[in-house]
Amino acid sequence: MANALRIMIAGGGTGGHLFPALAIGDEIKSRHQDAEVHYVGSTFGMEAKVFPVKGVWHTLVPIRGLQRDLSFRSLGRNILLPGRIIQSIIKIKSLIREFSPQIVIGTGGYASALPLYVASGEKDPIPILLQEQNSFPGITTRWFAQKAKAVCVAFQDSVEFLKAEPILTGNPVRAGIANGNKESALKSFSLNKDKKTVFLFGGSQGSAYLNTQMFQAIDSLLESGIQILWQTGDVAFESYKQFDSENVRVYPFINDMAGAYALADLIISRSGALTLAEITVCKKPSILIPFEGAAGNHQTKNAQAMVNSGASQILFEKSLSQGDFTRAILGVINNQSQLNIMSEAAGQLGKPNATSDIVDNILEITK
Numbered sequence: 001m002a003n004a005l006r007i008m009i010a011g012g013g014t015g016g017h018l019f020p021a022l023a024i025g026d027e028i029k030s031r032h033q034d035a036e037v038h039y040v041g042s043t044f045g046m047e048a049k050v051f052p053v054k055g056v057w058h059t060l061v062p063i064r065g066l067q068r069d070l071s072f073r074s075l076g077r078n079i080l081l082p083g084r085i086i087q088s089i090i091k092i093k094s095l096i097r098e099f100s101p102q103i104v105i106g107t108g109g110y111a112s113a114l115p116l117y118v119a120s121g122e123k124d125p126i127p128i129l130l131q132e133q134n135s136f137p138g139i140t141t142r143w144f145a146q147k148a149k150a151v152c153v154a155f156q157d158s159v160e161f162l163k164a165e166p167i168l169t170g171n172p173v174r175a176g177i178a179n180g181n182k183e184s185a186l187k188s189f190s191l192n193k194d195k196k197t198v199f200l201f202g203g204s205q206g207s208a209y210l211n212t213q214m215f216q217a218i219d220s221l222l223e224s225g226i227q228i229l230w231q232t233g234d235v236a237f238e239s240y241k242q243f244d245s246e247n248v249r250v251y252p253f254i255n256d257m258a259g260a261y262a263l264a265d266l267i268i269s270r271s272g273a274l275t276l277a278e279i280t281v282c283k284k285p286s287i288l289i290p291f292e293g294a295a296g297n298h299q300t301k302n303a304q305a306m307v308n309s310g311a312s313q314i315l316f317e318k319s320l321s322q323g324d325f326t327r328a329i330l331g332v333i334n335n336q337s338q339l340n341i342m343s344e345a346a347g348q349l350g351k352p353n354a355t356s357d358i359v360d361n362i363l364e365i366t367k
Contacts, residue, residue: 010112018050021039023172135302180263199268280347285332
């Protein structure tokens with residue numbers, strides 16, 4: 001159809017950049033069924049597995065991020081990088097010529113930089129829009145913010161790092177994530193309605209560090225009369241499945257996250273941007289333990305933004321003793337007024353209409 005919307009969405013490498021791209025694409029298609037949405041990702045990112053499963057129209061380019069650690073493998077990858085960049089640019093230029101998008105959306109990660117570069121560098125530049133998940137913007141967002149027609153951000157804190165006037169939209173979250181039913185979730189997870197529930201998870205892959213902390217604290221926590229929902233990740237499940245019992249439910253992966261959030265009185269997690277978007281939309285109190293290896297230390301900055309608003313407490317890996325972890329959980333879970341205050345603060349940060357607001361901006365630009 002000659003006048004159908006043609007939209008390119010570039011982003012990936014990790015789920016934090018990939019899932020917002022997919023959520024934005026889904027929202028566009030729900031409003032304009034004839035819209036042509038073409039995703040661009042990296043052959044080395046998780047999108048290489050996810051795009052085919054989702055059945056979306058996509059192109060993968062052989063780009064990889066700069067390796068920062070000192071090893072022979074990383075050195076080898078960095079030596080190959082200039083060649084990969086040239087190959088990727090040629091492929092993207094050809095794609096843009098053929099597809100002729102009306103806008104290119106970048107959701108971050110190394111997979112989005114080159115499409116944004118090619119689009120904004122055309123003789124007749126193609127409009128670009130950026131969606132930034134973290135409170136400290138990624139390098140791609142910082143590079144292209146001045147050239148973008150709009151920069152949609154999730155945290156007010158990111159404004160000071162950008163040479164542009166961003167739009168505070170929040171992060172896209174999974175449809176229906178805040179619609180879990182506590183009663184039915186208590187039944188499906190076989191947990192007790194009269195006990196407070198701590199829900200620990202480390203993202204879809206799990207977190208070895210959080211699992212170790214829970215392993216060390218579990219006896220003390222159970223003695224205090226609370227119950228635990230624990231997502232270990234696939235790799236670690238065998239090591240911890242023996243703890244599954246009346247008051248502890250251990251899963252490698254939880255499909256019904258809406259239900260898990262609904263029954264949780266307190267969440268223990270890392271502070272990836274999308275996790276925080278879901279926690280705030282679900283209005284949940286949380287104790288956050290940032291992953292210190294995150295690029296630009298963005299997880300600590302994300303967590304600090306939550307703490308500043310009164311929605312969360314923060315614990316730091318490098319200074320965390322076994323006793324600190326247990327005391328922090330019991331200090332919050334046994335203080336109902338504090339749980340209420342944190343819940344209200346989280347709800348004020350939540351942006352349930354984020355995806356819709358981002359797409360409003362996209363469609364405004366393509367008019």
